Amino acid sequence: MKLPYIGSDLDGTIVKNSDFKILDETVNNINEYQNLSENKLFVVTGRSLQNIKYYIKQLNIKLPVVCSNGAVVLDPITWEVYYEHLMQKEIIVDLINYAIEHDLDISLYTPTSVCSLTVAERIKTYKKLYGHYPDDCQPDFILYQNYHQLLEDVKKDTHKIIRVMYSLDFTKELEKANNLKKYLESKNLYYPSTIIQSRFLIDAMPKGINKATGIKKWAEIMKVDLKDIHVIGDNNNDFEMVSEMPFGLAVANASEKLKKAAWKVIDTIENNGVGKYLKELISKG
Numbered sequence: 001m002k003l004p005y006i007g008s009d010l011d012g013t014i015v016k017n018s019d020f021k022i023l024d025e026t027v028n029n030i031n032e033y034q035n036l037s038e039n040k041l042f043v044v045t046g047r048s049l050q051n052i053k054y055y056i057k058q059l060n061i062k063l064p065v066v067c068s069n070g071a072v073v074l075d076p077i078t079w080e081v082y083y084e085h086l087m088q089k090e091i092i093v094d095l096i097n098y099a100i101e102h103d104l105d106i107s108l109y110t111p112t113s114v115c116s117l118t119v120a121e122r123i124k125t126y127k128k129l130y131g132h133y134p135d136d137c138q139p140d141f142i143l144y145q146n147y148h149q150l151l152e153d154v155k156k157d158t159h160k161i162i163r164v165m166y167s168l169d170f171t172k173e174l175e176k177a178n179n180l181k182k183y184l185e186s187k188n189l190y191y192p193s194t195i196i197q198s199r200f201l202i203d204a205m206p207k208g209i210n211k212a213t214g215i216k217k218w219a220e221i222m223k224v225d226l227k228d229i230h231v232i233g234d235n236n237n238d239f240e241m242v243s244e245m246p247f248g249l250a251v252a253n254a255s256e257k258l259k260k261a262a263w264k265v266i267d268t269i270e271n272n273g274v275g276k277y278l279k280e281l282i283s284k285g
Contacts, residue, residue: 003037003281004247005229007044007066010233012056013251014274019207020129027058029275030266031070034060044211046194046203049074049112051126054137059112064221069192069203069222069237070214071162072111073221084111084218085209087161089154091187095164095204096151098183102176103177109163115150121167121199130238164204170195177202192237203237211241230281232266232274233258249276249277 008014014022014030033041039062045052046069056065056076065076073083092108102237107116107123116123125174126139142159144150153159166179175201177193184191192210193202201266219226230247233239234254242248243261250262251273259265267273 002285003040004064004152005224006033006041006278007218007229007231007241008041008274009211009231009233009235009238009241010043010045010047010052011194011196012253013106013232013238013269016269022055022058023270023275025272025277026269026275029272029278033278039063040145041278044070044218044231044233044241045078046192046201048109049076049115049168050114050139050141052076053139054130054133056122057137064218066211066214066218067111068109068163069205069209070210070211070241071109071205073214073218074111079112082221082270083109083214084160084162085206087163087206089157089161091134091189092154093151096154099166100151102179103272104176104180105167106180107148107158107165107167107277108154108159108161109165110142110159111162113140115144115153115159115161117147117150122165122201125197125199125224127208127280137156143172143214149198162205166202168200168202169196170200173200192239194220194235194237196202211238212244213240215245234269 009171014026042065044066049067061076064073066073071085074081090105105121107114190207192203227246231241231245232249233242248262249264249266250258251269252265253268266277
């Protein structure tokens with residue numbers, strides 16, 4: 001049975017934004033696909049490796065994963081980094097200073113982890129949601145007491161930074177979010193955004209780096225033709241991946257922009273859209 005490779009987004013596509021869990025039916029369908037295809041399903045996510053350790057184990061992911069919206073390709077088992085696109089230190093310093101000046105919640109992503117404050121919104125959210133997971137699936141972040149300590153380590157090149165993420169309250173900080181986007185545009189940066197629960201998550205990355213470039217780098221590393229990869233997403237940071245790949249799919253709960261650009265629209269995450277699509281592929285052989 002010849003089955004395609006499946007590059008799936010997580011949040012909003014197979015991981016529910018409400019509780020960060022995957023439907024049992026979806027888990028079962030994915031694992032059946034993994035068994036029949038020799039583990040051809042992999043992850044393409046905006047998250048760091050630390051935030052997906054549980055899903056890697058749950059979904060039996062063996063192939064390299066694309067993390068941080070295409071800035072990293074790495075082995076989920078050995079953590080070997082096959083590809084990374086680093087940001088310029090001067091830009092990172094400016095982004096941290098902007099966060100300090102405007103009282104913004106910011107996290108810095110390395111190829112394998114996240115640098116942030118102990119009181120950061122995302123850190124507290126992940127610890128709350130993943131606290132019941134086994135020890136080997138717990139995220140292990142690099143935490144600081146204040147931004148000035150983090151800034152000093154960035155200046156000393158302590159960390160290799162590939163992406164910066166801001167977390168804002170969607171109901172109270174829309175003006176801040178709009179001003180932030182204008183600032184990132186002035187810095188000539190790519191700034192995909194997603195809305196998860198009540199948070200507005202805005203990335204800052206070099207232009208030209210996105211999930212599509214990550215998939216292409218993945219295919220180059222794995223020596224796989226892009227026509228043999230089906231990609232699935234739901235949000236703005238999936239647009240390039242879904243629109244540029246030969247077989248780009250969107251779940252029915254995706255943004256209208258993404259659905260219009262998709263080769264095919266499948267059922268919603270709540271109705272096991274990805275699982276149903278995998279079953280369809282299996283039935284066709």
